Amino acid sequence: MSKDSSARRLGAALLGLLQGHIALMAHELEDQRNQALRALLLGGLxxxxxxxxxxxxxxxxxxxxxxxxxxxxAIGLCMFHGAGLLACGTWLVQSLRNAEAPFSATLEELQRDKEQLLP
Structure with missing residues (x-):
């Protein structure tokens, strides 16, 4: 086996891995977009x-x-509406802080590949 053929196989393998990761990332991006649009529409309604x-x-x-x-x-209504605003604002901030990182599956897959390629 020559160096040239093994280098080509290694290059092809790396391109295959890259292609798989890009496809996974594109799929995740589409899912994120659809989820965001659905949430925006339903939230607006x-x-x-x-x-x-x-x-x-x-x-x-x-x-x-x-x-x-x-x-x-009138004062009671203002206090009620203000309390609702504070509660919803707090809930929004908490949910944004605890949201899953985008592209987490892609990053996990890249980490597994890195561990397999590097001893």
Missing amino acids: CFSFALLLLFGLSVLLLVIFWDSHRLAV
Whole structure:
């Protein structure tokens, strides 16, 4: 076996590995894109309906208590909406911090290949 043929086989093997990793990375990128678009669409719809509901309930409470406790109800609604904002903001920050790293499967596969190639 000559050096030239073994170098070609090694090069072909490395290209094969690279091709597999690029295909895996492309698949993961497409999955991430689809997941992000779905989350954005559903999140936007949820947000819109939640705002409409909160607005309707707030107006209903103000109408019901207009003659007796309008200021107390308005303050209570503001405090409720502020607490909801803080809770959702905290939840968002926590979920972003705990999110799985993108391309984790590709990075794991590259690490396994590196361990196999290097003694």
